[in-house]
Amino acid sequence: MTPSFTAAQARALCADAGLLLGDARALLGEHAEALRAVRRALADVRADLSRTELASIPVSRIKDVTGGRLRIGTLERSGYATVLQVLDATPYRLQLLPGIGAQTAAQVHAAARQIATAVEQAVGIRLDIEHQDRHGGELVIALHRLVNVGPELARALEAARTLDTRLDRLLQEARPARSRLRMLFAGGERRGQAQSALASLADLLGDARETRLLLAQATADLLRPAASEFEAWSDFEHRSAEYYGLLAEVAGEPVAADEGVLPDDLLAKVGAQDLDDTHRRVSLRGYQSFGARFALAQHRVILGDEMGLGKSVEAIAVLAHLKARGATHFLVVCPTSVLVNWVREIESRSTLAVHPLHGPGRDAAREEWVRRGGVAVATLDGLHRLPVTEVGLLVVDEAHYVKNPRTRRAEAVAAWCRRTERVLFLTGTPMENRVEEFRTLVAYLQPGLAAELRGSDVVAGAHAFRRAVAPVYLRRNQQDVLRELPGRVDVEEWVEFSGADLAAYRQAVAEGNFMAMRRAAYARPDTSAKLKRLLELVADAQANGLKVIVFSYFRDVLGVVRTALDGRAHGPISGALTPARRQQEVDAFSRARGHAVLLSQIQAGGVGLNLQAASVVIMCEPQVKPSMENQAVARAHRMGQVRTVQVHRLLSVDAVDQRMLDLLGAKAELFDAYARRSDLAESTADAVDISEQALARQIVEEEQRRLAL
Incomplete structure (x- = not known):
């Protein structure tokens, strides 16, 4: 029975x-104004970028737009x-040029x-911290x-929108009850509606304490x-991924590249x-939202996005x-080196409880996970010790580790x-050596599809292969979706052996020691x-206040570098460090003010x-492995980077380095053709595959012949 309320x-x-209701509308109003400020600043930045682009487009391109119908020689001769x-010229100014009438001037300007x-529609928005300007600063401040x-x-806004709709309706319905006279002249149905609305208001207000605090805090933050x-620029430098994620939500993003190569x-x-x-604490880029929805729609898939695009956020x-x-229960499986990173990502980007099943406390953590639910994070090498149980999603990071x-x-x-209905494989490197190994990954998820993949799909080229695996595989590349990503400059620093370097190299070649050949250039530090x-x-x-990371396969080479730097370096990060210790080294390096150096074995970092x-x-x-080097570079050249990398x-000239580059070139082409977005493969996998042992043997033999050793 609906309670009866007096007019008072x-x-x-x-x-x-x-x-x-006023609190809810105040938040919505402040948020709307904040969005308008972003859009105004964005329009100015977009206009600046568009003008810069237009200044680089030769006037001859106008002929392309008009199908070659306009003659623009007069424009060029007049300095346009x-x-x-x-x-920037008006049609009137253009028609003052000799040989250009009013109609031609209008057509040229159009x-x-x-x-x-x-x-303007195509220009990518990038906030350049190295070249800060007024409009860029205004956009960063607004963001x-x-x-x-x-x-x-997000939760506060959702609550505010709900209150705005519901309270407005209830207040309208309850209005007659505020006056005894109005209730007296209202019909029975209207009086009942008013009393029912008051009851709903009483219930809503009785549970509104947390909502009031939520609205008040969000509004205060906006004010x-x-x-x-x-x-603002300093904050952007450290959290640029969040800025760009928000910018993508506000401005919208093109979707064609987000979708990879998928059928209609x-x-x-x-x-x-x-x-x-509801349980997410991070804004998604358009391509990340698409990737997450692809995984949900298809249940068992491989997300093969290029390194640096935030596959963990999609997961x-x-x-x-x-x-x-x-x-209630989920499992993430990953290499030991990234377990700590996964725990931190889940904690910071979601409300989900996370339980690391590694180290001395793994048994207690597993019991807690079984009892309370959440996300368990286990290592690939420790997974065999974990009994298979029912989980809502299995995530396997760096899935190429299980290609054998x-x-x-x-x-x-x-x-x-x-045993798991939903499985998500993450890997930026699905094929390190053979396309056939990619079929192995597909077989874990959809054995039927793997069986249907024919050798002819590979021979037919990359486009046919990507089309065949579309139901299970989605890959996007940085240049497709991160148009704001700063540039990357690759420089080959060729040096000639010193006399001592050459002596160490010749000795390694004579001994047939491939690994010694690779690090001979550092054998004599004083003359290296x-x-x-x-x-x-x-x-x-x-001198420029930039942070440096030095990668080497060899710990002794990193030791030489550390000594040469007088110990002024973080690390080295190596397989000997626990995941937690590795993360501490990275955190200390990242927090250092200005210039710093981090040393890392490429396998670990x-x-x-x-x-x-x-x-x-x-x-x-x-x-x-070319993929190892690509992965290492992608640790720095990824979403969140704000400087040119x-x-x-x-x-070393005319030595093992040069031989390796020559032999590995074809291997890199294989990956580009089949794992990246491409229309044509130059050859099949077997034509370019080189195993590590074969590579070492071939180079050693060639160098022994060349040096007559």
Whole structure:
């Protein structure tokens, strides 16, 4: 039975509800104004970038727009060299030029406007911390206001929208009850509606304490004084991924590149998939949202996005969605080196409880996970010790580690895959050596599809192969979706052996010791040409306040570098360090003010760690696996990087380094053809595959013949 409220009680309830409605609308209003500020600043930045682009487009391109119908020789002879110059001129000014009438002037100017519109729609927004300008600063300040509201803004806005709709209706329905006279003349149905509305208001207000606090905190955050330009740029430098994620939400992103290479029916299925953000604390880029929805729609898939695109965030979005839909237990399996990073990512980017099943406390953590639910994070090598149980989602990070089905880790993953409905493989390197190994990964997830993959799909080329695996495989590349990503400059630093270097190299060749050949350039530190060049690069970075990461396969080479730097370096990160200790080294390096150097074995630091603080990468020697080097560079050149990344490869002339580059070139082409977005493969996998042993043997034999040893 609906309780009866007096007029005085009704007025009190309505007044309180009016205050709550005012709080909700205040938050919505402040948020809308913050969004308008971002859009205004974004329009100015986009206009600046468009004008810069138009200034580089020759005026001759106007002929392309008009199908060659307009003669522009007069424009060029009159000093109009670019489309921007034509756009800045009025049609009246153009028709004053000899030989150009009013109609031609109007057509030329219209063509320039058409080009300008196309450029504005296509231009990628990038905030350049190295070249800060007024409009860029205004955009960063506007974004800073929203980024720093905190992770509860989405929940506060959702509550405010719900209150805005519901309270407005209830207050309208309850209005007659505020006056005894109005209730007297209202019909019976209207009086009942008013009393029912008051009862609903009473219930809503009785449970509104937390909501009031949520709205008040979010509104107070939005009302904080605007940050200074220095403060905003500094915050952007450390959290640029959050800024760009928010910018993508506000401005929208093109979707073509987000979708990879998928057929229309699958695109429609993914497009219809919803994505619940209740338990998520991070904004998603458009391509990340698409990747998460692809995983949800297809149940068992490989996300093969290029390194640096945030595959872990996509996985966390899937976990958060499934949690909101009732799933309770989840399992993430990863290499030991990235376990700590996964724990931190889940804790910071979601509300899910996380339980690391590693180290001395793993048994207690497992019991807690079984009892309370959440996300268990286990290592690939320890998975066989974990009994297979029901989970809502199995995530396997760096899935290419299980490409050999005969290993114990692969057998453990296969057992879990057979018992789990939803499985998500993450790997930026699905094929290191053979396309056939990619079929192995597919077989874990969809054995039927793997069986249908024919050799002819490979021979037919990359496009046919990608089309065949579309139901299970999605890959996007940085240049497709991260248009704001700073540039990458690759420099080959060729040096000649010193006399001592050459003597050490000849000895290694004579002994047939491939590994000694690779590090002979550092055998005599006092005269090492490579080490001298490395120190010059570090000194240059120091002068410019840039952070440097030095990668080598060999710990003794890193020891030589550390000694040469007088111990002024973090690390080295190596397999001997625990995951927690590795993360501590990375954190200390990232927090260091200005210039710093981090040393890392490429096997340990090249996988799973986020090193966006570094903008200079030095490779002490080329790697046998091209993917290993690509992964290492991607630790720095990834979402969140705000500076141009310099990659310096130290190479010895006419020695093992040069031989390796020649032989590995074809191997890199294989990956580009089949794992990247491409229309044509130059050859099949077997034609270019080189095993590590075969590579070493071939180079040693060639060098022994060349040096007559």
